[in-house]
Amino acid sequence: MSDRSGTSLPIFRVYSPGVAQTGKVQEMTQAEQEAFWLEHARNGDKAAFGKLIEAYQRPVFNMAYRMLSNAQEAEEAAQEAFIRAFTRLDSYDPTHKFSTWMLSITSNYCIDLLRKRRAILLSIDEPLPPHPALMSERGKGPEAQAVVSEEEAMVQALLETLPEDYRQAVVLFYWHDLSYEEIAEMMDTTVSAIKSRLFRARRQMAETGLALGIS
Amino acid sequence: MREPNENHDLDQVYALMMDALDGQLPAGDWTRLEAALRAHPDLAVEWEAMQAVDTLFRRAPAARPAADFAERTMARLPNWRVRRWAMGAVFVAMGAAGLLPLAFLGWFFGAQLTTIATATWQISGALLGALGQLLVHFGGFLTRYPAAMGTLLVMIGSISLWSGVYRQLMIAPATTAQS
Numbered sequence: 001m002s003d004r005s006g007t008s009l010p011i012f013r014v015y016s017p018g019v020a021q022t023g024k025v026q027e028m029t030q031a032e033q034e035a036f037w038l039e040h041a042r043n044g045d046k047a048a049f050g051k052l053i054e055a056y057q058r059p060v061f062n063m064a065y066r067m068l069s070n071a072q073e074a075e076e077a078a079q080e081a082f083i084r085a086f087t088r089l090d091s092y093d094p095t096h097k098f099s100t101w102m103l104s105i106t107s108n109y110c111i112d113l114l115r116k117r118r119a120i121l122l123s124i125d126e127p128l129p130p131h132p133a134l135m136s137e138r139g140k141g142p143e144a145q146a147v148v149s150e151e152e153a154m155v156q157a158l159l160e161t162l163p164e165d166y167r168q169a170v171v172l173f174y175w176h177d178l179s180y181e182e183i184a185e186m187m188d189t190t191v192s193a194i195k196s197r198l199f200r201a202r203r204q205m206a207e208t209g210l211a212l213g214i215s
Numbered sequence: 216m217r218e219p220n221e222n223h224d225l226d227q228v229y230a231l232m233m234d235a236l237d238g239q240l241p242a243g244d245w246t247r248l249e250a251a252l253r254a255h256p257d258l259a260v261e262w263e264a265m266q267a268v269d270t271l272f273r274r275a276p277a278a279r280p281a282a283d284f285a286e287r288t289m290a291r292l293p294n295w296r297v298r299r300w301a302m303g304a305v306f307v308a309m310g311a312a313g314l315l316p317l318a319f320l321g322w323f324f325g326a327q328l329t330t331i332a333t334a335t336w337q338i339s340g341a342l343l344g345a346l347g348q349l350l351v352h353f354g355g356f357l358t359r360y361p362a363a364m365g366t367l368l369v370m371i372g373s374i375s376l377w378s379g380v381y382r383q384l385m386i387a388p389a390t391t392a393q394s
Contacts, residue, residue, distance in 0.1 A: 044299065050289045057288070061280035075280060079288045086292050155275045158268060174272040199233055206264035214267045 034098055042089045049086050056099060059176060060106050066171040067110035069156045077113060081106040103176060104186045111164045157212065158205045166201040169194055232262055236269050
């Protein structure tokens, strides 16, 4: 993956018995690396799955954070998503991208959390502070950081106005660069339904944005 | 804000807006969109807000987890490999324990082993026969009382459910997240 979500598989160099003697190193492509770690993780190799966690921690955490708007909850949700993935690796279909499968687990888990949150009528009246990691993402001076912080608060405020399934589609579209087809497949619905959700979400956010003084 | 379903023209304008936001609006259609926005000032305001939101979202960076997130997540992963080995060892031990009484019998009652084997064979035969009879009667019972089959299925479902709960409980509990 090379999207804005920050996935980066580390380059692994594998010494196979044959080439080890000659000192030559066999480099694996990203897909091969992923397949290699998945194969070992399926056999219960935690270290192999750890490599996948390292590679996908940022998109998974970002998905959880954008859905939940709370860094601590997002971290727990992201951890839970990885644990679920590890214990259900047997059900992973290698014909699909691992990243898509991981994001699907994460977003579905977050939706469950949001529904539980709504069920207990937990309401947060004051906007949550932006995630600390986002504060230093762009700009170095305090003014630039203030702008980033303000924009971040606006982004989360807009996301929070959306129903869970709209929010899921918006996050997958904007941060994970998935096509309508991929989002539809992940959300187990049709492309036209996804287009409709994004359209309604954009209109709703534009309306909220106008009320919040977006420019 | 107008509802796009109010008329066909508005639907088309919104479709153009979506294509434009996705960067898929053909050059020729920009003129149509601009003309429509000039004709509908309220739509133009909405369009500007949509563009602002779109820009804001495209500029927003992905959130980063804490530096030690991967390590802490790995620490929470259940240890399937050790658990599998432990379960295997338990089954082997149980199997071996089951053989011990036979070895004991062979050692102390070697002469009588044949008699015991014959008796065991006869008992096994009788038990199998009884089991067969039981199954026949059970089949007849189910035919007469189909609701019993429903009860049985509910019991199996309950066992599956609780085994799922047990598996969930076996996963390491959540540690306090530190952001």
